[in-house]
Amino acid sequence: MSKKVFTVLLLAVFMLAQFSMASAATVPGTGSITSIPGLANNVSVDIGWSATGMAGPTQNVLLWGKDSNAPAYLPADCHEVATTVGTANASGTYTYMFAGVGNGDVIDFTVTIDSAMCAAATVPAVSDVMDFTTIDGVAPYGFFANPPSLENVANFYDQHVSCNTFELWGVASDRIYTDPDPYSGFDSWNTGSTGSFSSPAPLGPDYSVLSWENTFPATANGNWSFYTNPSDMIGNDWGGNYYWRSAVAVTPDELANCANFTDTAGHDTETQVRYLADLGLIAGNPDGSYGVNSTLTRAEASALFEKANGYTPAMLPVAPPSAACTFSDVSASDWFAGWVWQACADGFMNGLGGGLFGPADLLTRGQIVTIFNNIDVMGGGVAGSFLDGGGTFNTVLNFEWNNWGAGYHLRPAAFSDVPIGAFYTNPVQYAFAVGVADGTSATTFSPDQPVLRGEFAKMLYRALSRV
CATH class of the missing domain: 2.60.40 (Immunoglobulin-like)
Incomplete structure (x- = not known):
């Protein structure tokens, strides 16, 4: 090999090494x-x-x-x-x-x-x-509820409805409010059905109450489904559709129209009023109205609650069942006497003190949620009734009221007019948490304000809804 060729090869090897080092x-x-x-x-x-x-x-x-x-x-x-x-x-x-x-x-x-x-x-x-x-790896918490019903089916999610207009509803939050972990905020219920119903927009970034009112078209037939899959802002969801009913065949009684009243059309409690009237739990006035904006007396409330508890007039006591249920303003000749005595005996409604029940007094918003709480604490009454505390039908009142009322609030109540230590403080928190009652504003509950008959019907409908 010549010296010139060797020099060229050596130079090439050096340049290749330099390029390799640089790369x-x-x-x-x-x-x-x-x-x-x-x-x-x-x-x-x-x-x-x-x-x-x-x-x-x-x-x-x-x-x-x-x-x-x-x-x-x-x-x-x-x-x-x-x-x-x-x-x-x-x-x-x-x-x-x-x-x-x-x-x-x-x-x-x-x-x-x-x-x-x-x-x-x-x-x-x-x-x-x-x-x-x-x-944030946790899906929203919550529940959804079917309309009130005594239908005994193997899967109570698959119940039929009483009439063709009904509310499917629920409450969901992206966090349990005692949980310090991060959360992105509630996004959507993601409802669906075999019909053409639309879902309302969520109410806020942290929680949402779903009120999904539906009317079966007159031509509805075959199997129908209603379902939901709540999700949060970053896509966590329940992992699949949860059903109010899953491919349940429509029956003729579901298409029958609900009871109508002259003053309910367009009212925000129309669906609940008509549905409960169809079940026989409430009734209208002789003039054909229901009185959605009228008030309710404590005597009337005792009758309504005990009707939901499965009682008829023939089943009521004819005398005070105990000294604690003996009231000087309730006489055996009063139409409401048996209802008041039964509500007292069941622990649902107590007196006002001084031996008085106050049958003509107007039922307040604080009192009605307290009655709901009393029913929950006492475990309801007649087995198989709408207020069955044994859990035969797992209603919002006998199931979710406890789950979310005991510190795990789906909706935190922060009302300026609900002081700590009032008889209605915890009941207000529980009723609001599970969607049974709303506030009168974002910061007030108005516990001393008389409840209206329409409000009462909506609260009762939701309390008796099956979950």
């Missing part, structure tokens, strides 16, 4: 995170990234993630989001998939620029955190 060197560039949501579900998160000042022949943009409590980033935490050649700037969005994260976990992220792929790249320091997201 393995760390390339210039600065990575950053341009967008990341503060909360993410436990599946994935979309992260915006950018890389600037890159001048090397090949640059790999690497996204690193780790639990904030982890001692170091690991190659397994690295995702290769882009590879560029001779590019000064680059940007994009990458969907980072999670593995093994739990609700409340904080996940740190950083971006590096490297000539190597993840397996051989320089691992960033544990302190190199550009941004983070917090995991």
